[in-house]
Structure formats: C-alpha cells, structure tokens
Amino acid sequence: MIRAFRILAANPLSLIGFILVVLIVFAAVFAPWIAPYPTHNGAVVDFLNNNRPPSAQNWMGTDLVGRDIFSRILYAYQISLGLGLVVLAIAPPVGTIVGLLAGYMGGWVETILMRLVDVFLSIPPLVLAIAMMGVLEPTLTNAMLAVTVMWWPWYARLVYSIARSEREEGYVLAAEVIGASSFHIAFREILPNCLPAILTKMTLDMGFVIIIASSLSFLGLGVQPPTPDLGSMVAEGARYLPDSWWLTVFPGLAILLVVFGFNLLGDGLREILGVDE
C-alpha cells in the first residue's frame, strides 16, 4: 500500500489524477456543506437572477431558472459517481461469473455463453444503452440498468480469455487430479489470477461509465429534472450557444475533469499492478 503510494507519488501525472479524484469525491460527498447554494440541487427557481454570466456571487453563472451552476455541478458529481459505483458493483461480478463458467467449463456452456457475449458486443455500447433507455422510462435506476447491461460482456470476455489460458496451467491440472470440484477450481484457483486485470479495468472503467451515462442524459435518456446531471446540463445549455456559453462550458469541463482524474489514476494503477492494456 505504502509502496503503491510511493510509486504513485513518483509519477506526477498519476499523482495529479489521484488528487483530482480525491478532491472531486470529497466535493461530491460534502456538496451540501461546500456548495454556495445548497438548495439549488432541487426545485428552486429564481427568475430574477436567471441566465447570469459568471460573477463573484455565482462563480460559474446561473442557469435559465436562476440556479447556481457551480452548486449544481457539485450535486451532479454525486449522481455521476453514484451511478459509476453501482454499475461497477454489478457488471464486473456478473461478467466474471459468466466468463469463468465459459472459460473453465468449456463445451456447450462455453459456446452458448460466449456467443451471447458476442451478440452484446456486436452492438456498439452506446447504441445498446440508447436503445434500452429508449424503451424504458428515463430514470436514474433505468440508466444504471442500461449501462450495466452493456457493460458486463466486457468483463465476461476479459475473464474468459484469462480463464481459458489458466485452464491448461499446471496448478489447475493438479487440482483436477486430486479431485477438487469444478466450483472450487473456477472460483478458488482461477479467479484469484483474474483479479489484478479486473481491478485495473474497473478503475479505468469508472471514467468511461461516467462518459456513457452523461451521453445518455445528453440525449434526454437519463436522469430527469430538477435533479442535476452533467450531460443534461450540457444538452440544455447547448441551445443557448454562443451567447450563454457558461451553461454548457462549465458542465462540459466538469465531465472532462472527473474522467481525466480517473484516467490518470487508472493509468498509474496499471503500471503499479503491471497489467497490460
């Protein structure tokens, strides 16, 4: 752990990423205390102060109904990070189980499961999520569901390829010889060998999940107002370009910043854990 931190510290870019992520997570968690206008995450309108450019009172200006954009960005981070965490809590385990089963069991289980994975992977990820959100009600839960559904196959494929090569390794053969159960071999012998790759992918995926989720809400298929969401803030603001640029530019940069942080951090982690791209 300390060693990991030292390597992180030796690589300035990763350190910047680490600091960015910590700052953003902190700001999101403590948004109610940090945000200058904590009530602005909800049903508040102030038409006397709407559509104002950045100023000392509103660092990033106000939106069309007079809410403080900076405050809303902090709350929007809560939504983005929460969604990312939920997706990454569900998709990797599901994908891992499928990948392990297919990779270790082989035979028709492998054929069926991996063809299924191929089916999911042969629709561009965003298109699948858009199609799902198109038929579901646009809510946060459904957005999480849609992103999870498009995400698990990637883990299935990753674990499958590792499991398949491990299947032939000596220690697995040895376990088979002494009569260990398939379950034991798959989960106790093979799974631990997949973990570094899975963990690295999860860190790198955090930023990617945030991008996909914000893309959904950009198209109006995500979280509904008045809940603040970075993607819908950009979409909403884009109607008012170029005059009211602050409506779009700040939420856009907010996405860039959080994803950049996770990517820098993930890049550093990859080096620490020694996982290939």
Next chain:
Amino acid sequence: MKRTLLAAALLAATALTAPAYAQSVLRLDEVAVGELDPAKASDYADSILMFNVYDTLVIPTQGGPGHDPHLATSWEVDGATYTFTLRDGVTFQSGNPLTAADVVYSIERMQALGQGLSYLFGGVTAEAVDDMTVSFTLDAPYAPFVASLVRLPIVDSVLVQENATADDEWGETFLSANGAGTGAYSVTSHNPQEETVMAKNDGYFLEINEAAPDQVRLRYGLEAATVRTLIAQGEHDISSQWLPPEVMQALANGGAQLLTESGTGGFYVKLNTTKPPLDDVNCRLAITNAFDYGTAIQMLAITDDVSGGSPSTGAIPVGMFGSNPPSDALARDMDAARAYLAECGTAPGDFNLEISWIAEVPLEERLALLMQANFAELGISSSIETLPWALFTERVASPENTPHISQIFVNAVTGDPDTLLYGMYHSSTPGTWQSPEYLNDPEVDAALDAGRQAATDEAREAAYSALNDRLMEIAPTIYGFDRQSVFAASDRVSVPALSDPAMAFGLDGMGFSFRLMEMTE
C-alpha cells in the same frame, strides 16, 4: 507555413461557397416533422405546408372577423345545408381543373382516414350538385361550420386516384410525399426529418406578389443554437416560434425582426381530474391559486415591446367570445391557495404530482420547474417528467397513464372558440392531447353545445361567458397565459401578415402564406 496553407484553404472554401442567388429563396424551420398529407395535418408545420400547397373554399378575412371567398366565389345557407359555388378556371398544379367532385372527394377522404382535424367534419355529408356547385348537409346545427372550412384543403381527386392502389385506396403513400393541390407553391422535394422544398406555382389562380420567394425551404428539427447562428449569418430567414426567449432576445439585439401572431390560443396547464388528489376541486383550486402567473409572464418577455404571451383572464383568451376583459388578469393568491388546501382531502406531502413537459418545447421545462417550486411553498410534493410529443399523445389515451399535470399550447384551429374549447372540455372528447383533464361536467357540456348551436353572436357570447365562469369555478386547468407566437426573422424578408395587425389572419399558420411575403434582397 502549414498554418498559412490551412488558412488559405479555409478562405478558399469560404469564397467558393458564396455564389450569388439565381432566384430568391426563403428559409424557415419548424421543430416537428411536417406532415404533407393534408388530411392528416394538425400541428403548426403541417398547417404551413397545407396553407401553401393546398387551398380551401374560404379564407379568414385579413385584419378582421369573418371569412372571404377563396376557391368558392359565394355560398348560401339554408338551415343545415350550405351550398358553395366554385371559382371558374382554377386548375390544380397537375393541370387538372377544379370541380365539385374534388371537394366531395376531399371531405370524404378526410372522414375515411379519421386523422388530423377530421373531427371537425364528423356529421357532414357532401354532395356535388353540378360541376361547379357543392352542398354540405350537417346532421346537427354547427355555428362555426364556415370557419371550419379553412381546415378542408381541396385535393386533386383525379391525380390521387391515379396513384391509389388496392392496399392504399386513399393514396396515402402518394400524398405523404407529393403535393396535389391548387396552392401557390408546389412541392419540389419532401424529406421528412430534413426539409421540404417548395417552388412558386406560376399557374396559381390569384396574382402572386412579384417579390414573393421563388423557392421556399422548410427545414425540420434544427437546434435553437443552429437557427440562432444561421439567422445571424444571413443563412436563415424565419425561426420557429419555439426558440427560447433568450435566443429570440439575442437575435433581436443582433438586429433581427420579431414577427408575431396572436389572439387564438393560450398556454394551458391541464390537470387530470380523474386522478387523486386532483379529482378534488379544492385540491385543484389550491394549486391554480399557487401558480405564479406574474413570473410566468416575466419569463416570456423578449424585448420591451414583444412578449411570448400576455396575462390570462380566464379559460378563454382575450378577444374571443366569452372572454373576460384584460383588466381581470389572473394573479397568484397564496392565502386563497392555503384556504383551499385546508379543504383538500389530501395532505400536501402526499400529493406526489407528476408534472410533465413536452420535450420539443424547452420553455415548458422552465414552467415545470416554476410550478414545482410554487407548489413546494405549500408543501406539495411533485416530480418532473419529460415527454416527447408522440409519447405524450399516447399516454393521454387512458386516464391512468395521463400525468397529473400536462402543459399544452392550444390554438383555435379555425379561429373560432368552438374549436379551441369543445375538444378540450366536452365530455364526449376525452383522452386526446387537448383533453388530458378528462373533464366530465354537465354544465360545461351544456354551455359548449349551446355555443356551437347558437344562431346569433349575442347568444354565443352569453354561452361562452357562462362556460368561462364555470371553468373558473371547477378549475380543471391552470390558465397560464394568452399565447402570442413570436418568430425571429432576418431583414431579408417582410411578412405583413405577421407584422401588421391590419393584415393578420387570426388563424394560426395562415400568416405563413408565402405568396404574401416579400423578399427584400
């Protein structure tokens, strides 16, 4: 060196793309896809197409009440029978002559397809008396029948029947992609989702202004920011009315003119009267009194002189039969709201109102947020839901799926209050996009029936006035504001019908008669 090359290439590209126009072109846009089949026309884009590609027997009088002859030269009324004499020598764009058979075919086609505004012609039987005379018989008295004829576009029956097939007996495929009218403009190409291109019809039966555009391009679904920039750069002429006020404002500040069309409609916040707690009149009155009418009007202001709306005085827009005087503007009354809320059987925290807004109209999102904040002051809980137009019309088909609160801009499609109010409030027409209230009130029904059957203007005035009072009392709707449609336009075009009250038609969409526009460049 490379940079200079790039700059040069860019300059070259720009220079190459700006040749002189051979003919005058008018470019405008609408948010929704234009439906070219006149029997299916219902919204604003459809109306623009219909009024230019097709003609009707009568048209509204410019700058005043009443109707003028158009494809007809005169008409007689005998009880429930209306007889029209057609104008001589009118030909369709195909060259076929206009006959009474075309009129009969047009109304029957509309009735058979049963879409768009066909409900206007429910109990009408048409008959060709001779080649140039057509009579309509109504099965019940209907005072605004002549007014409703502005929604009966006459199609070229010979051409349509040539293109009809056994599977498609009314030629729907043909008419959804081609024009078959007598109109001043013919369809050159029609790409749903993209644009419709129209060209001036040189064989039109009326004189067309020399300066009227030779070609018109109606584009669909452009983003507000795109329209804003295109107009500023001189590459677009007239915006849709759905541009947010801020964008209109920015354009006006940059020198664009603002065109207006008013007097036939309003912004209605419709309450589902079948869904608790809004099935209780006191609960409804609590929220209609809590709505901040003043702020809503403020939001609509574009310049000091032009606004997207004026204060509402009741259920009927100012200027129509039965409307209240402008001085009776509705205002927020929180004391009254609290009093009604005390009588309401549901605790404010249990309201859980679904406030919907139409995805194509960004302004409604702000109004939804305004309502949510207004109601929250009473402790009323609510959530906001975005509905694309098509989905909204599907949801309102059943009372359970209809949201508590829907926001609708409604216009009298013929300019008469009957077409504004009957569809909204009569118990026989529930579950359309106009009637998400599901109102069932005998008093309202009686007043509506009286209004459509009354023989004199005085009697109509009295009937609609009674209706207005009753609608205020039972509050099925928050009467948000009287709508004024505003369009931003470049100075390349002058549109008297949308800028000079003396030339206005008093019918939505009719102001976009291209033949009356003038290109000034």
Next chain:
Amino acid sequence: MSPVLRLLLRRLGISFVVLIGVSMLIFAIARIIPGDPARIALGPNATAEQVERIRAEMHLDEPIPVQYGFFLRDLARGDLGTSLYTNRPVTTDIAQFLPATLELVFLAGLIMVAVGLPLGILAARYRGRWPDHLVRVLSLLTVSAPSFVWAVILMLIFAYYLPFFPIAGRIKDIYEIERVTGFMTIDTALAGNWPAFWNAWHHLVLPAVALSLSGIGQAARLTRANMVETYEKPYIEMAQAYGFFPSRIARTYAFKPSIIPSLTIIGLDFAAMLGNAFLVEAVFAWPGLSRYGVAVILRKDLNAIMGTVLIIALTFLIVNIIVDLLIAFLNPRIRHSTRAAS
C-alpha cells in the same frame, strides 16, 4: 481452400449467428416497451377501429414468438416495416440517412488512424522522454470527454468565435446535388460541381474531428503500448545491432508487428464511433442515421428502432470482418498457416 478464404467463411458464419442473436435481443428490447405501439403510431385522434386495424397489421395480438417469426420473415424479404414517425418504409429511411453517418464515421476513422498511429509511434520512439509524456497527456485528455463535449467545444471555438466552419448540415442548401451514392463528397464530385464539393468537405471537417478525438487518443495509447512491447523484442535489438536509423526502425521494424494487435481494437473504436455519432450528429444537426435513431427512440417508433440498431450492428460486423481480413493480410502467420520448411 486458402487460409484467408477459410477465415472469411468462418467469420461470415459466426457473424450470421451473431446477427440472429442481435435480432432476438433487439426484438426482446422492443417488446418490453411500455404503451401501445399501435396507438403511438396513429396519433392523438385515432379511433378504436383504426387502432385494431394497425394492431392486426403489426401482428401485435399474436404471441411473442409468432411476432418474432413474422419479424424474421419480413427481415428476410428486406422489409423492416414502416416507420411510424416518417410514415415511410424503414428501409427507405435507412437508405436515406445511413450514407451521411457512414461518411462522417469513415472520415473520423481515417483521421483517427492518420493522427493516432503517428502519435503512438512518436511516443514509443521517444518513450520516457517529453514527446511520450506529451502524447500521453493529450491522449488521456481526448478520451476523457464524451464526444458531445468536444463537439460543443470545437463548435464554440471554430464555428462561433472563429467562424472558419459552418455549424450545421452537410452542404449549403443552394447546391442541388443529384443523389447517387448518398455520400455528399462523392456525389458532388460525380456532378463535377467543385464549389459544392469543397462546401461538402467544409461541412464535414468539424463534426468528423469532434467524432475522431477520443478515437485518436485510444489509437495513440494503444499503438504506443504495442510499440513499446515490440521494442523489447529481440528483433528490434537485432535491427539496432545492424545499425538501422531509429526512425527507420520505428517505421518499418517496430510498426508492422505492433499494428497487428492494435487493429482489432481500432475496429472496436470504429464501432464506438457509430455510437458516438449519435452525440455528434445531435450537436451539428447532421442529417444522419444516428439523429434519425434518436428521433425514433424518443418517439418509441418500434420498427424504426429495430431497423436502425440492426443496421448499425450489421455495419459493425462488416467492419470487424474487414479488420480480420486486414489482419490476415498483414500477419503472415495467418496467411501462411502451414510451415513451408522445417
């Protein structure tokens, strides 16, 4: 049978199976739609009989497997049904909108390869030194924002503040171009209308760049990673031992072995572009399939949704087959899967 032909047949077979699976998946998604598609189709003023008629036409009253059967039968005839939104056959709509999207995605893919690969090579060649760090930061930055953010930023800078590029559409509307291929850049050239040709390119550049940015970052990172791995290989040291110039080693000796594993991922990035086109087309009012897709999804237009997703999946499968063949062509191990001598 040559190994490449065998590979092609095998890939076609798998793709067919996958495509059937995709059709099932899409069909399943489309049937969980809330609401009555027939009523959505007819609009606000439809009568009960009309709704019934459309329900029967769309086989909505049949059991789901039978509906799927009808769907497949129609699919086999190349009939994707009628779009409820445009009232036209979905195939007509797709034929109209697909070329615009492909034109955009092809150019973006080209930019991705033309910029991403050299950046990756540069970074690997100077690994550990400043060009490497710069490329790393740049590529991390480009993959860190969704393409709609890049689209908005590019538009703001290069269309609004510095009006170098147009902000919407494929071509200025004064040009009447006969539609032959649907690719504006090709049709204008076929028509010999050079001002229109330049204008079409002028419109294409900014959206394509916006779409390509995250792909550029991906391609650069990937190429660098594979190149660095290749640089560890003995044959690179051997090339150094023979005194070849570093630039020549990068271009010839290290690049070709590195590009082969990169190609698969670049194919996937191309697929991601088909998805991201949904975002870029929305920003640039590009009249393509993605914009159509969003419109029909928002309107719950079943036939059109299924048709659009199916055609995108098909395009993606074709691209993957092409990539596989390209790999087979570049990688002698696959081309000569038998040993010539031992």
Next chain:
Amino acid sequence: MSPVLDIRDLHLSFKGYGGLSEVLHGISLRIEQGQKVALVGESGSGKSVTARIVLGLLQETRTARIRGAVEFDGRDIGAMSARQRAALRGTEMSMIFQDPTSSLNPTFTIGRQFREVLGRRDPGIGRAASDARATQMLAEVSIPDPARVLAAYPFQLSGGMNQRVMIAMALANRPKLLLADEPGTALDVSVQAQTLHLMRELVDDHGTSVLFISHNLGVVREFADRLYVIYRGRIVEEGPAAAIFADPRHAYTRALMDAVPRITGGGLPDVPEVSEDFLAPLIRHEEDAA
C-alpha cells in the same frame, strides 16, 4: 597492425532511483585480427552489456554512464557521434543473438530481411542482386534450398534453420568483428553444436574476429582461442583458452568448470555458490603459457 577491438579500463554505471550503480568496474579486453575471443560469466556478470557498448547501443540510452576506452579498428568508439557508431553496425561489425527465431522480424520474409541487411553496405542494392548474394550466403551455411528459405517467414523455419540464416546474415557484409551473444542457447544441444561448428568454419574462412559471449564454458572450449572470465563486472581470469582449461587458477573459473556438466541441457545455468574467493584479483595467463 592494431587489434580489431581494444577495451581498456571500461566502467559502466546506470542511473536509477537510488543514484548511480556501477555494473562494470574497469575491464580490459583485446581481440586481434581473426582471433576468436570468449567472454564467459554467469548472467548479470556484465558480459552482455560489454557487447552492447562495443556495438554502441548503450551509448544511446540516457541512463548509462560509460568511462574508459573502447577502440574498434584503431578508432575510439566513445569519441564518435551516434551516427558514426551506427554506420559501423551491420557493416564493420555485426551480431548474432541468443534466440534466432524471435530475433528475426516475424512480419517480413527472410529475403526482405537479407535485402535490408545488405542495403547497409550497399544502399542501392536491387532485389535480384540481393537475392543472389543471399543465396550464396545461405549456401555457405549449408542451407539446401535457398530460394524457398528466402521466400519464407521466420516462423515457417525451424530454430536451427533460423540460426543458420542469422549467421549468414551476420557475415553477409563481411564484418571485421562478429559479436555472438549466447548463440543458439535457445536451441537443441545437438543443433547448437552443429551450427557452432558451422560458424567456426565460416569465420575461419573469412578471417573474421569474434567476441563470443557465453555462460557455458563447455560451448566455448570448442570455439575460442582466447578466454576472459568475468564475475560481477570484473575480469577475474584471462589467457589462451587452452591454458585456462588446462589450469584454471581462479576460484570462480573453477566453480564455473564444475558447473559445466550440469548446464549442457541449455537451460538456466546453475550459478556457482557465492564464495569470498570469487572476489580474488585478476589472474592473467601468459601468452606462451600454452
């Protein structure tokens, strides 16, 4: 006549996170015209880096610090520019690597790779001329069907075949000095012996000087005229091969010799137990001691 290679008091250190760490502590080594010299030591002893300094490769990396003289054919390599050093490689000196199959580029045919190599000496060489010269060289290394081999990719050939190809390539430009880094260690023992034998005949024919680097004294015995034993960056014993084999005086050399029977399998060498005696000073056999 000056020696082909003359290394005097060569120091090498690498800059790392913990400061400088010295790898070579001042080694000296000489190769005369046509002489075959072996540098023997376990892995990590510094023998491979020595070869890479001679080739001028380590000079290009930023972390390496090199001190001392390396003269090739009377010219100081350390004083040359990177370009001048590169000009020597592949022409005046060339190298043979441990694993022939992975040292040949997998994406080009043998013929193409020959052309690249011959192009070092003669940049304008055409395809026909290159193929002719390659065919001749392949014949010299007893490859029976040169035309087929030229059209083949490395993975289509056996390891032994690739080894011969690499020897042919290395000698194609008639270099003055051939560096051989553990040649053929990855191969079967019998194949290794065969190709080494072939290589020895060829260099004798061409009069090429050789610096042969190995951990395996057994392999070296067959090949080298002169021997340097390196341990932890220092030469511990040097002299004519015969003399050392006859009378190994340094403790480390003796330990290596004891290890010989166990390492003929070609796998990882059994590193002799570390002993204080291994750090004993250099023992030099006189030229005439044989």
